[in-house]
Amino acid sequence: MTFEARELSPDRSVRDLFGAELRRYRERAGMSLRRLADVVNYSKSQLARIEAAESLPYDDLPAKLDACFGTGELFARLHALAKREPFPDKYCRVIGEIESKATTIKEYASATIPGLLQTRALAEESLRLGNPYASDAEIETLVQARIDRQALLDKPKPPRCWFILDEAVLRRPVGEAGVMRRQMSALVEAGARAHLTIQVLPFAAGGHAEAGGSLMLYTLPHQPLRAYEEGSHSGTIIEDQNDVTIRRENYDLLRAMALSPRDSAAMIRVAMEDWTPCEPPLT
Structure with a gap:
């Protein structure tokens, strides 16, 4: 051949x-x-x-x-x-060719706050965990690349974004309590924006097909829907429309299982209070 x-x-x-x-x-x-x-x-x-x-x-x-x-x-x-490239492998294509041009972005996150919603402090903590041998300069490059992605949310015509967050990402500590509290506050502010919707999938919802990873769905002008699944060390772009349809149906089910945006904001506020740093005992 x-x-x-x-x-x-x-x-x-x-x-x-x-x-x-x-x-x-x-x-x-x-x-x-x-x-x-x-x-x-x-x-x-x-x-x-x-x-x-x-x-x-x-x-x-x-x-x-x-x-x-x-x-x-x-x-x-x-x-x-x-x-040293901030976005190696297929993720570079996701950022440069798909996410940056999408008119609609839908994401389910089971392990950590989505990069588009992370504060700088949480991004640094997350990237240090994932790159334990990187220098401070390399971590700063990765952090800045992640923060730069968020500029698309502030464009004159930003994409319509829908985020479903597993309750675990609100409860699992990444960094000190203050980092998590500020992140919860940033989520509340983000959810109040007209083009962003945030829902929480509570533990009570039980198991589902996308447990253990992250799923993104991207709508681009005059192009078929794309899906992207990501694990802790790898990611896969899905373009076969039969496979994309399965992921879209999985996402729709997750959205139905999740709390409403109002109730989700209330749960995030509760988590924010839970992350209030404890005062040292009086002596």
């Missing part, structure tokens, strides 16, 4: 740019993937995935590519940038 090269979008991410440059220099040198694989001691399938921006190479490959093509430190520098 003939291999058909995937069309690349080098302006999408550094990872895509790495793949596009790899293909450009390989084709300029008149080398097939198999021939390049022999030269750099990689498998053809590995190189194909790297060219398609589906994976990053191991740390030894960029230097081999620079030596092979005589490109100085081009691939080494691109590789260093790609590893």
Whole structure:
């Protein structure tokens, strides 16, 4: 079967740019993937995935590519940038191509407050938990990238957003009590905005099909509905419309099981009071 090269979008991410440059220099040198694989001691399938921006190479490959093509430190520098990219893998496509253009965003969150609603303090605490070996500068880059996403909620014509929060995200501490209290206050304020609706799915609702992960549904102009499911370390864009329909039905059921927006705001206020830092005992 003939291999058909995937069309690349080098302006999408550094990872895509790495793949596009790899293909450009390989084709300029008149080398097939198999021939390049022999030269750099990689498998053809590995190189194909790297060219398609589906994976990053191991740390030894960029230097081999620079030596092979005589490109100085081009691939080494691109590789260093790609590893620090705030939104790697498929999530970069979700942020850059889908979320930023959506007219409607619907999200169910079971583990943490959605990034679009997080305060800076909660974002920092969450990202430190997920990146325990990152430097302060790397964490700050990730935090700022997350906060920058929220600008779409303040556009002149912002997307209509609907958030369903599992009760667990109100109760599980992330950082100190003060961080959680300020986050609950921010949720109350967000829920009062005309284009945002926040509902809480209480523990009493029981089990459901989307338990344990996060689900996003995106409506874009003149395009079919897209779904995105995310776990703690991976995410999947879903475009097959039969599969999207299943997720949409799951979301509709969650919305029916959740508290009303008014009752949800009341529960969030109760959680906010529960997160009031305790005063030290008098001595």
